[in-house]
Amino acid sequence: MTIDLANPDLYTTEARFEMWREYVAADAKIWSEPGLSPSGFWSVFSHRDVSAVLSPKAPFTSEYGMMIGFDAEHRDSSGGRMLVVSEGGWHAALKKLIGPFLSRLRAPELESVLRREVDEIIERLRSADSTDVALEIGPRLPASIVCEVIGVPIGEREQLIELTNHAFGGEESSFDKMTPAEAHTEILFYFHELIERRQREPGTDLVSAMLADGQLSTEDVLINCDNVLIGGNETTRHAVTGAFHAFQSFPGLLDALHADPELTDRAVEELVRWTSPAAHVLRVATEDCVIGGQPIRKGQAVVAWLSAANRDEGVFPDPHTFRPDRTPNRHLGFGTGPHHCLGAALARVELRELLRRLPAEARAVGPRGPVSWLRSNLVQGYRSLPVAVEWR
Secondary structure, eight states: OBOOTTOGGGGSSTHHHHHHHHHHHTTOEEEEOSSSSTTOEEEEOSHHHHHHHHSTTSSEESTTOSSTTOBTTBOOTTTTTSGGGOOHHHHHHHHHHHGGGGSGGGHHHHHHHHHHHHHHHHHHHHTOSOEEHHHHTTTHHHHHHHHHHHTOOGGGHHHHHHHHHHHTSOSOOSOOSSOHHHHHHHHHHHHHHHHHHHHHSOOSSHHHHHHHHSSSOHHHHHHHHHHHHHHHHHHHHHHHHHHHHHHHHSTTHHHHHHHOGGGHHHHHHHHHHHHOOBOEEEEEESSOEEETTEEEOTTOEEEEEHHHHTTOTTTSSSTTSOOTTOOSOOOOTTOOGGGSOTTHHHHHHHHHHHHHHHHHHEEEEEESSOOEEOSOSSBOOEEEOEEEEEEO
16 A cells, blocks of 8 residues: 655544554555655554664664655755764763753753743633634743753743744744744754854853863754754644643543542643654664564665554554543653653653643633644644633
């Protein structure tokens, strides 16, 4: 079977869940001919196959790129330099340098920022009859934390959040000031200016630490700032929005979390599984190999659909239902293996604070318009989610 799974139109409705269910049930390995991806790619969907591709011992690399469109003949120019598309010693060095800024140990330093942002989210929701969570709420919490980590001054954060929303918000036409590519270029220009400032006036932020390390060129610092911004913002924002979608779709959820705050940690894991904002990751085979019975040739790209694996009925009974007490929950929302998301700990802290505070104050979340999904094969996220909140 062949289908161009790079086509972003496939992911603008919830029909994709049925598509993935069929592929997982059939234990499918699908070849997408050259099209939106120049050389074509294999796709795997089951929890077992996705885990196998991402295993530390699997003969695959991310250095050619980690998303559809890249392969051995069309490589990412950041390959071997940016954290998410590097391997071996350089990857280990970047993890050692960047990891502490995104770790659970960093959470106490960010606690005041986190609480302030959640306070502002609740205040914003209370002040309006209806709110489009995807536009007005989802982006704020992760962006504020990432900006704090990178060292973006408070007065410059709104501009960066707006640029980020546009640059990585899927193939949308709602932002008429510039194209997504132009917005991304503006972000890189901004980081270049920030790096020059930190060279003159070092601080305690990530940019200053990368500059002080001595192993990274200015361009290395620039592209890894970009990596942290995208990784720390783009996935978590859709999990935040997805929390409101879950509250809307499963009316007893808010009361369950309000009645038993001990469920919060498990509900965070279920939120990451149920939303699966990172739809896929790509790897390129470093040798001829076999995945789930399918021969893969050296140099071929394989796309691991995390969002499909996280609804694998063989691993997650009743996978389309949000179960706050789901256990075990071996989701792959943060990936697995050596490229397990470095920002997972901070994402969990952000989502935990939201799932702790909101059920204490909100009784119900209701729809004020249809759910609209991003037109994107990379980010499973929301273009629009208008809601009304009923308060306790």
